[in-house]
Amino acid sequence: MADRVREIERKYEATEGGLPDLTAAAGVADVVDRGVASLDATYHDTGTERLAADGITLRRRTGGGDAGWHLKLPLAEDTREEIRAPLTDRLPRELAALVRSRVRRAPLVPVMRLRSERKLRQLLDADGRLLAEVSVDAVSAERPTGDGAGPTAHWTEIEVELAEGADPAVLDAVERQLRKAGIRRAPGPSKLARALAETRPGPRQKAKPVKPAKTAEPAKTGKKARTAKTAKPAKPSEKPKKRVATAGDQILDYVRAQAAALVELDPAVRRELPDSVHRMRVATRRLRSAFRSFGKVLDRAATDPIADELKWLAAELGVDRDREVLTARLYERLGELPKPLLIGPVRGRLRTWSGTRRRGARRHVTAVLDSDRYFDLLDSLDALLADPPLRPAAARPALEVVPGAVLRDFDRLEARMRAALAAPVGPERDLAMHEARKAAKRARYSAETARPAIGKPARRFVHHMKALQDVLGDHQDSVVAREALRELALQAQAAGESGFTFGVLYGHEEARATTRESELAGAWAEAADPRRRAGLRA
Structure with missing residues (x-):
């Protein structure tokens, strides 16, 4: 059985000066040296690196206190959900299933080996509670090839990971001390992203450093300041020119967002996370609605077959979602009744009825998400977005086209x-x-x-x-x-x-x-x- 951990961490480029005194960070009373660990991780992905493109990492790692298989799914800035499974020679089925909407029929193969010498320190508060772990990792990356050792890269970076239940403000306090010592955010969101960029065949690529989120001023201010440095100043009498969004731009943006939602919600549905089936069904409905309502923008000869498959998927997902909603409603109504009106084992009867339906529905949904028909649908959406079947109205300004479609639906x-x-x-x-x-x-x-x-x-x-x-x-x-x-x-x-x-x-x-x-x-x-x-x- 896999375990879930929410990982909140930041990465920094190490300097020759090493770590500053982190007891100067607000709330940190003590820094405890926990020694050195040797980590050896092999990362798996498709040959075209589909997982990496979505910021997902899948690895088999030995060494340290959490050896095993780790799947990391991005949630927000600095935050990922890590799903862990025991160390085995082969990828556990439960983790393979969670990346299936991304990889589909493509095989997962080793794409990178990272070996790290990790010096670990723990930051404690005045009561001895763990606030965060700070590690200095000397990393060696090697891209595997069929004829032996492939391209390599080497660097040292600092990771600061928030302890479970600790205040995220600790990360800001530590970052302030690191920045004072000249230490900046590391390039790339993960070690894997950096390793792939720096070992890619051809001219060496380096990821741009990640800029820390501003805390002292609104993000808008920073955006304006950056724009002012690069934009050509306009004459006082001129108004800045705005790019007019076309109807095609706007509808494709919407379709792209809903197609991405389908793929991203797939792991949550497989794990039976609350509301995930409902949200996935909504994404299918929004896509179908966009195809039907904006036929003047996207050719329905191309979108209608996809809409039919979306209708099929929504109906299959509905087997479980409808049961979920109905069961919740019936339990709520039972809870509203006075006790004298509860005659017989009504709750037990409802529980048995719902449980039988639930077991069948879960098996059914999983089978649907593992089916060729489902993968064909996802491939069709990718193909449509790669080469959209735009009609002439797509080139017109959105404001000239889009309102009419809404009024027709009304x-x-x-x-x-x-x-x-x-x-x-x-x-x-x-x-x-x-x-x-x-x-x-x-x-x-x-x-x-x-x-x-x-x-x-x-x-x-x-x-x-x-x-x-x-x-x-x-x-x-x-x-x-x-x-x-x-x-x-x-x-x-x-x-x-x-x-x-x-x-x-x-x-x-x-x-x-x-x-x-x-x-x-x-x-x-x-x-x-x-x-x-x-x-x-x-």
Whole structure:
């Protein structure tokens, strides 16, 4: 079983002067020498270094206190999640699965060997608690080749890693002391990134040093200052020229972000992290919405087949997500009931029902994410972004093209809302409201895509679409919950248990659906206010 560790660290270029006195850093009372360790790590990647391109490292390391397999996934600046597995000769399956959305069918091979002599020191506070570990690593990097030793690189760097539970301000305090001693951030985000750059065949490449985050002034100020040094000054009468974003630029940026989300969320879904399935489904919906709504920008002859596969993936993911949402809803409703209405082993019955569905759903989702069909979909998205099927409207300014697509989606929603409000109470209205809900999502997603071009009116439009979607969504969840409660009641009856409590919950869900239906006209009136569309046209 793999262990998870959140790693927060910074790397610095070592100097001949060595480390300064770090007890001068705020909060540090003592520096304890923990000796020297010899580390030997072999990094694995595809031949085209797909993992490294995404800032991911996968290594087998011996030496030190954490020998084993380590997979590091970037989370934020200075922060990575490290997933560890025991030391074995072969890559553990659980780690291989977590990089599958990146490598797909490509084999993982050794791409770098790093050997380090590590001098370790621990920083303690006045109570002897560990604040951080500081290591000085003398690194030797060697790129493996088929005919023996490959290109090599050598350097010394300093790592400062925050201890679990320690205040991140410790890193800033230590950095101030290092900078006073002339020590600066190391080039590249990781040892592997530097080693790959410096041993790449051809002219030697050195990564640019990482600039530390500013703490004393806003980031904007630094950006302006850098711009002022390089930009050609404009004449007093001239206004700086702005590059007008084209519709193609804007839609491709959005598609690129959602395609990246699919790949990045894959490991989280495999590890059953909270909300990961939902977020992955949302990414599929946003992609489909962009392809359908902006057919004047991206040729639908090319995007429709991909949209069909995205629909398939969303449906497969929904097997688990729908169970998750439904189970949470039923437990919440049970918690609202007075104890006298809880007759029979209702919680046990619900737990058994949900657990059986969950086990099947998890196996199903994993099989989907390991399927050739899924990898083909990811490859298709990569190919589309590498050579986008742009139509003539893509070259026009985004503000001339994008609002019209949002308004067309709104017109579609308006037609479905009229049908929902006119439908008779019962299954016909349930279905009509569900169709309106899907149209509201599409209008919301297209407005999200339009936000860079339209600004505040698009943000307000998104807000009102979401409010309408909430009413329609809760109604649909009630429809699904009633179907599940009927099934639970029948199972309880077949087992000789009382179905009374499930009947009470059924009645509550029916009343909730009626309430949502009564709220629908008001929610629609607010969303359909002519000012919403006027803002998009401006």
